[in-house]
Amino acid sequence: MREQLEQIRSRALAELAAEATESAIEDVRVRVLGRAGELTEIMRGMREVPAQERPAIGQLVNQIKTELEARIEALQGKLKEAALERSLTEARLDVTLPGAKIPRGHLHPITLTIENMLRIFNAMGFEIVATRDIEDDFHNFAALNFPPDHPAREMQDTFFLGGGLLLRTHTSNGQIRVMEQRRPPLAIVCPGNCYRRDELSVRASPMFSQIEGFMVDRAGRITMAHLKGVLTEFLRAFFGSDTAVRFRASFFPFTEPSAEVDISCLLCGGKGCRICKHSGWTEILGSGMIHPNVLRAVGYDPAEYQGFAFGLGVDRTALLRLGVEDMRLFFENDVRFLGQFPASNERFA
Ligand code: PHE
Numbered sequence: 001m002r003e004q005l006e007q008i009r010s011r012a013l014a015e016l017a018a019e020a021t022e023s024a025i026e027d028v029r030v031r032v033l034g035r036a037g038e039l040t041e042i043m044r045g046m047r048e049v050p051a052q053e054r055p056a057i058g059q060l061v062n063q064i065k066t067e068l069e070a071r072i073e074a075l076q077g078k079l080k081e082a083a084l085e086r087s088l089t090e091a092r093l094d095v096t097l098p099g100a101k102i103p104r105g106h107l108h109p110i111t112l113t114i115e116n117m118l119r120i121f122n123a124m125g126f127e128i129v130a131t132r133d134i135e136d137d138f139h140n141f142a143a144l145n146f147p148p149d150h151p152a153r154e155m156q157d158t159f160f161l162g163g164g165l166l167l168r169t170h171t172s173n174g175q176i177r178v179m180e181q182r183r184p185p186l187a188i189v190c191p192g193n194c195y196r197r198d199e200l201s202v203r204a205s206p207m208f209s210q211i212e213g214f215m216v217d218r219a220g221r222i223t224m225a226h227l228k229g230v231l232t233e234f235l236r237a238f239f240g241s242d243t244a245v246r247f248r249a250s251f252f253p254f255t256e257p258s259a260e261v262d263i264s265c266l267l268c269g270g271k272g273c274r275i276c277k278h279s280g281w282t283e284i285l286g287s288g289m290i291h292p293n294v295l296r297a298v299g300y301d302p303a304e305y306q307g308f309a310f311g312l313g314v315d316r317t318a319l320l321r322l323g324v325e326d327m328r329l330f331f332e333n334d335v336r337f338l339g340q341f342p343a344s345n346e347r348f349a
Pocket of ligand 1: 172287312
């Protein structure tokens with residue numbers, strides 16, 4: 001019996017060597033100490049042991065049991081420590097490493113241009129009102145005094161949508177939409193996209209941005225002089241006071257008299273380039289005194305009210321202001337190009 005016990009003990013201890021794996025340890029534990037294990041079996045067979053030897057054998061069993069349990073515990077503790085150590089090294093995080101830089105986006109240069117223009121008009125007391133891109137013939141043409149056979153209505157200019165609807169060809173629909181709803185005094189700017197069936201080129205695009213502006217009050221209060229004053233003030237604020245501005249008599253169905261406004265070409269400084277068609281000047285807006293027929297169309301009495309209106313092309317203005325030579329760059333969305341203008345706000349500041 002004693003020999004048997006010594007055998008169990010030395011075999012178990014040999015198996016519980018320093019490099020024993022978790023499963024090897026568990027095997028020994030079950031085989032020796034388990035409920036049907038070798039030591040339990042011996043205890044069960046105690047009856048056959050002569051009475052005087054029983055206490056000594058019992059003691060030895062307990063001794064071996066305690067010894068093996070302690071050994072197992074020590075080995076398991078070591079394994080646990082090693083596992084923890086391993087996971088700590090693997091997941092090590094160096095908090096002193098520099099972080100990855102997340103590139104920051106910014107508004108499109110055209111959007112920034114619109115915002116800067118609106119800020120100037122707003123500071124002059126103009127209210128900002130957005131109207132609609134999808135329009136009907138009345139608000140885009142008829143109410144603006146376009147005769148039924150006017151060439152601007154033709155297919156090559158206008159995108160017709162069917163059902164009497166079209167994509168607005170200018171923001172002048174904003175005049176009609178606002179005046180239909182409200183009574184003077186009005187000082188309003190309407191920014192928005194416009195659409196014409198033009199090819200995308202160095203200086204034109206089938207979709208472009210305009211800012212419409214108008215000011216209406218009792219007859220005699222608002223004159224052509226106010227129109228010139230407001231626009232000159234705006235252009236000086238936007239382009240700088242050294243930019244030359246000229247008013248040129250023109251024609252629009254919805255204004256009388258009408259004037260187009262040119263500024264000296266900022267790209268070539270007036271020498272002539274492909275953007276200014278080699279004239280040294282660039283046309284950036286149309287304007288005039290609101291035609292009596294337009295006032296009538298919105299239910300105003302032209303003897304009672306009078307006002308001016310203007311429509312400013314944003315894209316070409318942005319192009320000049322930012323020194324870009326080709327309109328197409330604005331619409332190709334190449335981030336290498338767009339990324340050059342994150343500081344546009346500062347340039348306008
Ligand atoms: N709607 C005109 C255009 O698109 C611009 C304009 C607006 C002219 C208001 C006069 C008054 O060219």
